[in-house]
Amino acid sequence: MSLSLYKQMMKVNFKLIFSFGVGSAIYVALMTTLFPMIEDNMQQIDEMLVIFPEALMRALGFESLSTYSQYIAAEYYGLFYLFILGVFTIVISIHLIARLVDQGSMAYLLSTRVSRAQITVTQIAVLISGLLIIHILTFASGYIFAELTIDYENSFAFLDFFQINLVGFLLFFAIGGYSLLISTLFNDEKNAFSLAGGITFAFYGIDMIGKIVVDIDWIRNFSLFSLYEPGKIASGDANLWLSSIIFILIGIIGYLLSIFIFKKRNLLL
Amino acid sequence: MIIIKNLTHVFSTGKGIFDVSFKVEKGEVFGFLGPNGSGKTTTLRHLMGYMKPQSGQTLINNLDVWENQSKVRHNIGYLPGEISFLDGLTGESFLNMMAGMQGASSKARREELIELFQLDIKTPIRKMSKGTKQKVGIITTFMHDPDIYLLDEPTSGLDPLMQKVFIDLVLEEKARGKTFLISSHSLPEIERTCDRIAIIKEGKIVTIKDIHELHSLQRKTFNVTFAKKEDVNALLESELSVWKIDDFIIQIDIQGNYDKFLTILSKYHIKNISMDDMSLEHTFMDYYKREEVSP
Incomplete structure (x- = not known):
């Protein structure tokens, strides 16, 4: 790892990381401040939810809205969060390797004693730092606004909310793993972006279809997203350890392969 | 190294x-x-x-x-x-x-x-x-x-x-x-x-x-303007590779033989000498051709 490169890379990607981080934090803050209103009318909302088609409820990850964690899991982590973080992870992964190779600036980075492996490790560190910053901002925002607006003892469960964020972070740690791997494979930024985006979107689609069409529920096993069910984490029904270990493994394999492949391949710089 | x-x-x-x-x-x-x-x-x-x-x-x-x-x-x-x-x-x-x-x-x-x-x-x-x-x-x-x-x-x-x-x-x-x-x-x-x-x-x-x-292998082309028409004709007879451009101007190709070029030209009254800028492509082509011909 090269500290000089890390510092400048964080600087170069600062806007990207912070715009996604702040966007995510604001959304969570907004939704959190709306919760007391929902809570006051909980009975009516629960009655209304009964008439929703079950498939739709499953697709949106609605378990129940009785606690803050369940509410925020359904309103944010089950849908928008996945989109926002998905886009961020893919964009930054492609920017960190494929774009530099495509534009030729990698030639400068590789003109010094810093080895290819060190450069890849540095870029991985930037990616993980970016994910961490976004999750810290999001978590802090949810926590602070919950403290301010919610009758804390009643509904805000710190641990549930923390777990939703932590497992979410690990999900994107894994997605970052294969996206960065794809990033090291291509000379053309656009091709890398299409493949990483395509795979992620396919995972999401498979998960969605499996949730809506109960008969083919099994196809969800082929999607990473089936291992992240914020609604179930909130209600305590999720297998956190299994999900976390699989995400960590996929991520680590992706990052190790990235280092290995980038070390071995011909670069047209 | x-x-x-x-x-x-x-x-x-x-x-x-x-x-x-x-x-x-x-x-x-x-x-x-x-x-x-x-x-x-x-x-x-x-x-x-x-x-x-x-x-x-x-x-x-x-x-x-x-x-x-x-x-x-x-x-x-x-x-x-x-x-x-x-x-x-x-x-x-x-x-x-x-x-x-x-x-x-x-x-x-x-x-x-x-x-x-x-x-x-x-x-x-x-x-x-x-x-x-x-x-x-x-x-x-x-x-x-x-x-x-x-x-x-x-x-x-x-x-x-x-x-x-x-x-x-x-x-x-x-x-x-x-x-x-x-x-x-x-x-x-x-x-x-x-x-x-x-x-x-x-x-x-x-x-x-x-x-x-x-x-010395690079060919250079000089445009030489003479004061008298006769000099142009005299030079066309010399051993340099010469082309006539008009009554007073000739073009001379030089490739390493600068001494001879100067010795011959020194006998005449010359009003102007300019050198054509030869593109590298031109020099190359010339050079490649020679390479291919030589044994």
């Missing part, structure tokens, strides 16, 4: 480099000349360890470049042919990053070079002109005081004044015993600095020549 042995790398398009071999000695400035797309950059990419040879080998300081990439690069100043820095950095932050990655401890050399090239380091890189970006590249390449320089089209985008500054810098470093490999598509650009020159065409080395030898 730099050894390239039978280096071959063929791309799927059929282009590439074929059986390229040459050596650059310590303290030598070696020119690598060829038209665009002839394989200069591909050869340099192998010397930097960006590409693995399909066959053959590249050695720098007796180390295989592909196997010892970062160790070899330690001592190299490389100026890529394509100017592309990171988006969103100023000249200064880019230089800081590169200095950090190079492990350079002293800022003195960098300051000297910034002064020399009159670079405004506070400007964001994306707002810089091509020539200014090239200056950033050159400073990056020279600031860590390496022993070997690999420069890909170093003067592209520089104005004539800065080209001179650059040439003086190369000569200064050469005097300090540094080794250079400079690629270019233009002979005048590098002839002042180079000791030897390799000419590459379509991925193959056509010739490697001492610069003086190359000069």
Whole structure:
């Protein structure tokens, strides 16, 4: 790892990381401040939810809205969060390797004693730092606004909310793993972006279809997203350890392969 | 110091480099000349360890470049042919990053070079002109005081004044015993600095020549204006290769035989001499033809 490169890379990607981080934090803050209103009318909302088609409820990850964690899991982590973080992870992964190779600036980075492996490790560190910053901002925002607006003892469960964020972070740690791997494979930024985006979107689609069409529920096993069910984490029904270990493994394999492949391949710089 | 042995790398398009071999000695400035797309950059990419040879080998300081990439690069100043820095950095932050990655401890050399090239380091890189970006590249390449320089089209985008500054810098470093490999598509650009020159065409080395030898092989065309018509006719009879342009002007092709040219011309009253600028392509074509004919 090269500290000089890390510092400048964080600087170069600062806007990207912070715009996604702040966007995510604001959304969570907004939704959190709306919760007391929902809570006051909980009975009516629960009655209304009964008439929703079950498939739709499953697709949106609605378990129940009785606690803050369940509410925020359904309103944010089950849908928008996945989109926002998905886009961020893919964009930054492609920017960190494929774009530099495509534009030729990698030639400068590789003109010094810093080895290819060190450069890849540095870029991985930037990616993980970016994910961490976004999750810290999001978590802090949810926590602070919950403290301010919610009758804390009643509904805000710190641990549930923390777990939703932590497992979410690990999900994107894994997605970052294969996206960065794809990033090291291509000379053309656009091709890398299409493949990483395509795979992620396919995972999401498979998960969605499996949730809506109960008969083919099994196809969800082929999607990473089936291992992240914020609604179930909130209600305590999720297998956190299994999900976390699989995400960590996929991520680590992706990052190790990235280092290995980038070390071995011909670069047209 | 730099050894390239039978280096071959063929791309799927059929282009590439074929059986390229040459050596650059310590303290030598070696020119690598060829038209665009002839394989200069591909050869340099192998010397930097960006590409693995399909066959053959590249050695720098007796180390295989592909196997010892970062160790070899330690001592190299490389100026890529394509100017592309990171988006969103100023000249200064880019230089800081590169200095950090190079492990350079002293800022003195960098300051000297910034002064020399009159670079405004506070400007964001994306707002810089091509020539200014090239200056950033050159400073990056020279600031860590390496022993070997690999420069890909170093003067592209520089104005004539800065080209001179650059040439003086190369000569200064050469005097300090540094080794250079400079690629270019233009002979005048590098002839002042180079000791030897390799000419590459379509991925193959056509010739490697001492610069003086190359000069003597280079054909030059002079346009000479005479005061009298008779003199023109007299010269047409001489042993120089001469064409008549009009009643007073003739064109003379010279290739190394400058003495004879001057001896003959000194007998006449001459009103003007001008030299045609011959493009490199022209010089090349001429040179290639001769190579093919000679046994």
